[in-house]
Amino acid sequence: MTTAAPLTVGTLLRTWRERRAISQLELAGRADSSSRHISFVETGRSRPSEEMVLRLADHLDVPMRDRNALLLAAGYAPRYAHTPLDDPSMGVLREGLERLLTGYEPYPALVVDSTYDVVAANRGIMMLMEGLPEHLLAGPLNAMRLTLHPEGLAPRIRNLPEWRGHLLAQMERQIALARSAPLRALYEEVAAYPVAASPDRPGGDGTGDGTGPDEAVPYIALPLRIEHDGHLLSFVSSISTFNTPMDVTVAELAIETLLPADPATAKYLRSLIP
Numbered sequence: 001m002t003t004a005a006p007l008t009v010g011t012l013l014r015t016w017r018e019r020r021a022i023s024q025l026e027l028a029g030r031a032d033s034s035s036r037h038i039s040f041v042e043t044g045r046s047r048p049s050e051e052m053v054l055r056l057a058d059h060l061d062v063p064m065r066d067r068n069a070l071l072l073a074a075g076y077a078p079r080y081a082h083t084p085l086d087d088p089s090m091g092v093l094r095e096g097l098e099r100l101l102t103g104y105e106p107y108p109a110l111v112v113d114s115t116y117d118v119v120a121a122n123r124g125i126m127m128l129m130e131g132l133p134e135h136l137l138a139g140p141l142n143a144m145r146l147t148l149h150p151e152g153l154a155p156r157i158r159n160l161p162e163w164r165g166h167l168l169a170q171m172e173r174q175i176a177l178a179r180s181a182p183l184r185a186l187y188e189e190v191a192a193y194p195v196a197a198s199p200d201r202p203g204g205d206g207t208g209d210g211t212g213p214d215e216a217v218p219y220i221a222l223p224l225r226i227e228h229d230g231h232l233l234s235f236v237s238s239i240s241t242f243n244t245p246m247d248v249t250v251a252e253l254a255i256e257t258l259l260p261a262d263p264a265t266a267k268y269l270r271s272l273i274p
Contacts, residue, residue: 009053009074010042016060017042019176030059050076063178064251082248085119093250094120104257106273107266108235114252115182116143123273124258128153128228143256144171148190158225158232161195166222223261231268234261 017027024042025035033052040046041056048056053074057067068078083090101109101122108124118125118141129137133151146152148164157163171187174180221236235258245251260266 007073008044009048009070010044012066012070012073013048013053013056013060014042016057016062016066020060022060027056027059031055048074050074054079061177064245065248066179068248080246080248080251085249090249097255100255106269107260108258109256110143111253111255112143113249113254114178114180115186116145117141118143119253124269127269127272128226130228142186144186144190148193150194150196153226154193155196156227158227159223162222163224164195220261224258228268233265233268235259235265236261 017024022030023035024038027033028035028038031038031052032055037046038056041048041052050071053070053076054067057070062070064080065082068080068082071078085094097111097120101111101120104124105122106124108122108128110121110125111119113119121141129146132146132153136146136149136152144167147157147167148154154160154164168187168191171183171190175184175187223234223236225232225234227233238257238259240255240257242250242253260269
């Protein structure tokens with residue numbers, strides 16, 4: 001048996017540069033360096049300083065988790081902690097997230113990690129999940145799996161092909177930015193789920209062309225159109241992340257809020273969650 005040699009910092013930097021489709025000359029200009037120095041770093045002829053590693057990583061938009069890997073490969077200590085969310089030191093963050101989610105009620109909101117596992121959710125999200133089978137609710141909840149699984153929310157989503165396409169494209173962009181094997185595995189799983197015809201399309205449910213009063217609403221973005229207890233609800237989604245994070249866990253958290261896309265949806269939610 002043979003063991004592969006560990007990747008050098010130069011090899012890793014070249015991989016990220018090529019992934020971003022940036023030339024050595026362009027990267028040198030951005031990082032206030034020279035293409036000769038960048039070439040020497042990539043080929044191992046020059047060992048970059050810690051400051052240079054971080055500067056190049058910044059200009060290459062390297063995820064924080066992988067910046068630690070770059071530093072280690074260059075012979076330096078990791079710069080960024082990776083603190084579990086349930087660690088006592090994260091208490092203030094957890095309390096802040098809970099306040100944010102509760103304050104957004106009755107509208108749905110949740111917090112997910114880098115592979116879309118749900119780390120917190122409010123009553124609006126739990127309402128949408130009512131009636132889902134236990135096997136989807138067991139273990140860590142995964143937002144993509146819950147949404148696109150044929151036994152999950154997918155049958156309730158009136159514009160499933162469009163919303164599915166949006167979610168898969170979102171995952172593809174993240175995979176292109178970060179080398180994440182777990183995210184790639186999740187993408188391959190949910191992309192393979194069967195897709196039923198959309199009721200919003202002609203003949204999708206065998207009852208006409210899918211038009212109705214809600215079709216006249218001038219949506220500002222692609223809406224999530226989902227049924228709940230006989231009511232058709234429409235949402236537009238917003239995703240927020242933390243500015244200037246200094247911890248890998250915090251850098252990989254995302255807060256998704258679902259804003260009612262029409263007055264009827266807002267009124268219905270307020271009637272259920274006072």
